[in-house]
Amino acid sequence: MTEKKYTWHKIADNITALDFGDNNIAVAAWKGKKVCIGKYNEGLFAFAYKCPHAGGILAEGYIDALGHVVCPLHRYKYSIQNGRNVSGEGYYLKHWRVEQRENGVFVGMEESSGLFS
Numbered sequence: 198m199t200e201k202k203y204t205w206h207k208i209a210d211n212i213t214a215l216d217f218g219d220n221n222i223a224v225a226a227w228k229g230k231k232v233c234i235g236k237y238n239e240g241l242f243a244f245a246y247k248c249p250h251a252g253g254i255l256a257e258g259y260i261d262a263l264g265h266v267v268c269p270l271h272r273y274k275y276s277i278q279n280g281r282n283v284s285g286e287g288y289y290l291k292h293w294r295v296e297q298r299e300n301g302v303f304v305g306m307e308e309s310s311g312l313f314s
């Protein structure tokens with residue numbers, strides 16, 4: 198099995214630079230591409246800014262008690278940890294790893310996974 202390679206992108210100087218509002222979802226950007234940063238159970242998770250169903254703005258949705266990102270448009274739900282569409286419609290939410298380091302907050306993309314969208 199080959200080891201996954203990640204490219205890390207700094208999206209904030211530190212966590213306090215991110216505005217999580219009252220739904221625990223912040224919006225960050227890297228090279229003009231937006232990405233959602235969600236807080237759940239003390240962890241940070243990155244996921245697509247727009248819903249894979251019909252483009253609902255996920256930053257305007259919420260994270261439920263089970264760690265599902267709920268889209269504000271048609272209420273489809275996605276696991277914040279693995280992107281699976283847990284409400285059963287068959288979609289998949291792009292998601293990425295997040296690391297807090299001394300010098301900032303970074304989002305890691307597998308080299309084959311493409312940019313945020």
Ligand code: FES
Binds near residue numbers: 248252270272
């Ligand atoms: S656009 Fe998100 S559920 Fe339809």
